[in-house]
Amino acid sequence: MIQQILFLLVAALGIGLFVWQVRKIRANILKGKDRVMGGSVSERINKTLLVAFGQQKMFKRITPALLHLVVYVGFLVINVEVIEIMIDGIFGTHRALSFMGPVYDVLMATNEILGALVIVAVVALWWRRNVQKVHRLSAGVEMRAWPRLDGNIILYVEIVLMTALFTMNTADLKLHQLEGVDLPGSFPISSLLVGLFPENVTALHALERVGWWLHILGILAFLNYLPSSKHFHIIMAFPNVYYTRLVPQGQFSNVDSITHEVKAMMDPSYQVPAGPVDADGNPVVQRFGAKDADDLSWLNLLNAYSCTECGRCTSVCPANITGKLLSPRKIIMDTRDRIEEKYESPLIFRPNQYNGEIGAESEDGSLVRGKVTPEELWACTTCNACVEACPVNINPLDSIVEMRRYLVLEESAAPHSLNVMFSNIENNGAPWAFSPSDRFNWAEELYVAEK
Amino acid sequence: MADLAARGEQPEVLFWVGCAGAFDDRYKRVTRAFVRILEHVGVKYAVLGMEESCTGDPAKRAGNEFLFQMQAMQNITTLDGYAIKTIVTACPHCFNTIKNEYPALGGNYEVIHHSTFLQQLINEGRVKVQGGESYKGRRITFHDSCYLGRANDIYEAPRDVLAALDADLVEMKRSKANGLCCGAGGAQMWKEPEPGKKDINIERTEEALATLDGNAAALENLYGVESGNAGATPAKGNGNGIIAVSCPFCMTMMSDGVKNKERESSVQVFDLAELVASAEGLNA
Numbered sequence: 001m002i003q004q005i006l007f008l009l010v011a012a013l014g015i016g017l018f019v020w021q022v023r024k025i026r027a028n029i030l031k032g033k034d035r036v037m038g039g040s041v042s043e044r045i046n047k048t049l050l051v052a053f054g055q056q057k058m059f060k061r062i063t064p065a066l067l068h069l070v071v072y073v074g075f076l077v078i079n080v081e082v083i084e085i086m087i088d089g090i091f092g093t094h095r096a097l098s099f100m101g102p103v104y105d106v107l108m109a110t111n112e113i114l115g116a117l118v119i120v121a122v123v124a125l126w127w128r129r130n131v132q133k134v135h136r137l138s139a140g141v142e143m144r145a146w147p148r149l150d151g152n153i154i155l156y157v158e159i160v161l162m163t164a165l166f167t168m169n170t171a172d173l174k175l176h177q178l179e180g181v182d183l184p185g186s187f188p189i190s191s192l193l194v195g196l197f198p199e200n201v202t203a204l205h206a207l208e209r210v211g212w213w214l215h216i217l218g219i220l221a222f223l224n225y226l227p228s229s230k231h232f233h234i235i236m237a238f239p240n241v242y243y244t245r246l247v248p249q250g251q252f253s254n255v256d257s258i259t260h261e262v263k264a265m266m267d268p269s270y271q272v273p274a275g276p277v278d279a280d281g282n283p284v285v286q287r288f289g290a291k292d293a294d295d296l297s298w299l300n301l302l303n304a305y306s307c308t309e310c311g312r313c314t315s316v317c318p319a320n321i322t323g324k325l326l327s328p329r330k331i332i333m334d335t336r337d338r339i340e341e342k343y344e345s346p347l348i349f350r351p352n353q354y355n356g357e358i359g360a361e362s363e364d365g366s367l368v369r370g371k372v373t374p375e376e377l378w379a380c381t382t383c384n385a386c387v388e389a390c391p392v393n394i395n396p397l398d399s400i401v402e403m404r405r406y407l408v409l410e411e412s413a414a415p416h417s418l419n420v421m422f423s424n425i426e427n428n429g430a431p432w433a434f435s436p437s438d439r440f441n442w443a444e445e446l447y448v449a450e451k
Numbered sequence: 452m453a454d455l456a457a458r459g460e461q462p463e464v465l466f467w468v469g470c471a472g473a474f475d476d477r478y479k480r481v482t483r484a485f486v487r488i489l490e491h492v493g494v495k496y497a498v499l500g501m502e503e504s505c506t507g508d509p510a511k512r513a514g515n516e517f518l519f520q521m522q523a524m525q526n527i528t529t530l531d532g533y534a535i536k537t538i539v540t541a542c543p544h545c546f547n548t549i550k551n552e553y554p555a556l557g558g559n560y561e562v563i564h565h566s567t568f569l570q571q572l573i574n575e576g577r578v579k580v581q582g583g584e585s586y587k588g589r590r591i592t593f594h595d596s597c598y599l600g601r602a603n604d605i606y607e608a609p610r611d612v613l614a615a616l617d618a619d620l621v622e623m624k625r626s627k628a629n630g631l632c633c634g635a636g637g638a639q640m641w642k643e644p645e646p647g648k649k650d651i652n653i654e655r656t657e658e659a660l661a662t663l664d665g666n667a668a669a670l671e672n673l674y675g676v677e678s679g680n681a682g683a684t685p686a687k688g689n690g691n692g693i694i695a696v697s698c699p700f701c702m703t704m705m706s707d708g709v710k711n712k713e714r715e716s717s718v719q720v721f722d723l724a725e726l727v728a729s730a731e732g733l734n735a
Contacts, residue, residue: 060629250602251551255516259556262520289514318632318655323648379645382512382637383597388628404514418513421641425518429504430470431641440500442472442479446486 007089014220032298039246052241074118098184108185136311142330168211240306289405304336313386326379328386328396334371462497469542471699484728513638527558543598583732586618595630596698635700656708663692
């Protein structure tokens with residue numbers, strides 16, 4: 001009974017704390033500008049099933065895809081056992097789902113095998129990070145001490161959780177063996193481990209409880225660690241993929257306020273619709289492009305909270321490959337850091353910031369110049385490689401273009417040669433300094449010229 | 452186009468030449484090659500000539516949305532004035548902008564990139580790619596344009612065109628959706644690259660040359676090329692070959708790269724339209 005009350009208290013505390021954090025993150029995301037979505041729900045669901053549930057884009061790289069798949073499937077299936085743990089915890093039952101008989105046997109056996117595979121996969125993933133030092137996981141200014149530690153903490157937690165599970169199962173199994181009673185379920189891995197456990201009933205009973213509590217406390221603690229971690233993607237990947245832009249990647253967003261202005265210039269009778277107003281009914285001065293994180297759309301901010309920091313975007317970025325400053329991953333991580341810095345941090349602890357390492361360029365610490373330098377933004381070729389590479393459909397290019405719009409339209413801070421290009425287009429209708437009257441010269445040596 | 456309209460006629464397609472097609476000396480040859488193909492198959496086409504203006508693509512990618520929309524509205528007015536329905540262009544940037552970004556501003560057209568157009572002509576048997584220069588046994592590698600490939604999912608049309616040439620088509624490791632940019636998109640064409648280890652077009656040219664040469668060691672040394680990706684290590688080549696492109700920016704960047712590597716005597720950069728025109732015996 002004490003255990004039940006204790007369990008309920010801990011579970012309510014853990015889940016409540018998690019909900020509190022998620023609500024703050026949601027508020028942060030909603031600081032972003034509105035964005036018209038378009039596209040059909042069925043297409044969105046289809047994408048979510050393929051890319052988020054089906055891990056479709058992970059398989060661009062086969063080794064990490066397989067290792068990740070093991071951990072992902074393990075997570076999904078072992079959750080069934082977590083449900084049982086919850087039920088047992090609340091009602092004081094023991095292996096509440098065992099009434100399912102043969103199905104329970106299969107479930108437990110699958111769990112155990114997956115659990116063992118998860119440990120193997122996690123060790124391999126740790127090896128890739130720390131021994132093999134896969135370039136994209138360790139290189140880059142944005143991969144500071146915390147993001148690297150974060151990556152490892154998750155792996156350590158997985159090991160602890162799996163160990164707890166096996167401790168619980170093995171102790172329970174041995175306990176039942178000593179008492180000569182059949183334990184419901186089938187335990188292919190734990191039955192190999194029974195030899196390692198003591199013959200003492202009291203010790204076994206304690207071990208079973210330690211395993212049980214460690215597993216559930218671990219899960220609750222991990223749940224509350226998620227919002228501070230890149231591991232938050234296990235939740236955010238799903239909404240993020242659901243809200244993917246469903247237009248061709250080459251189609252950049254249209255700025256409606258500019259459309260109205262241009263139309264009014266071309267046609268004086270054009271009625272510009274009223275823009276947004278503040279609480280007093282005065283028109284809100286809108287900024288062109290994005291100077292700060294909250295000038296971006298909520299979709300860009302949702303992207304930022306879905307980032308797994310895997311660096312696949314950066315590793316295919318032509319600018320980054322050839323040694324330029326731009327790293328799409330950094331843009332995304334900067335956005336998340338900035339939105340948390342500007343608004344109250346939703347996290348229990350706040351480890352992500354640069355802490356002034358970069359960004360002395362702006363007084364107010366805004367995203368552009370505060371974290372992201374114009375040099376990074378101008379290095380982008382808008383080639384969409386980062387967009388294509390992201391396993392959870394993050395679009396760093398969208399944010400980059402918004403920030404370029406701010407630099408050009410608000411600060412007139414484009415590189416000189418681009419300003420020359422702009423004035424060529426304005427004056428000659430071509431980005432090069434050629435006269436429009438020469439536009440047909442290509443046909444001179446061709447028989448179509450006289451047409 | 453104005454002449455055609457004056458005669459009260461309507462073209463089947465409007466050939467959108469684009470600024471590079473009109474002004475860039477190298478790409479003017481592509482424009483002429485494509486026009487020869489159009490004449491050869493008897494498609495009734497027109498060009499806007501001096502009434503054409505930049506689509507605004509470089510302005511938009513560089514963040515100058517205002518200038519982009521001014522250009523777009525102006526072009527839409529011209530196109531709608533002639534009641535244009537179908538547009539074909541050899542420039543993936545013009546293609547992408549008119550196809551994807553003009554509709555939001557009221558310009559709705561069927562837009563075809565010349566690689567798709569050529570593929571259709573070949574499929575319909577209107578172009579036989581025989582009778583001119585033969586590409587049999589020559590090594591060709593196709594460099595995907597970002598604004599054709601990733602931006603608009605057109606990967607097969609240019610490859611089908613090349614396959615019709617009966618050449619020895621070899622794929623770079625970074626191809627199709629994983630293709631590496633030539634380095635000119637997003638208005639990079641008009642500015643110096645930011646400081647770095649090397650220029651993007653050099654990296655891409657090195658990959659193309661190593662693929663044509665069958666130089667596996669050089670390929671492994673390129674940063675970011677992971678083994679296990681699409682495209683097997685090619686067999687040893689003879690050092691000669693063709694880099695096929697379908698975009699004026701890629702043309703400039705790859706040609707500069709080949710010059711930089713001093714390989715212009717053995718490796719040439721051609722647009723799909725040029726390859727088809729010369730295979731069809733349409734060289735002027």
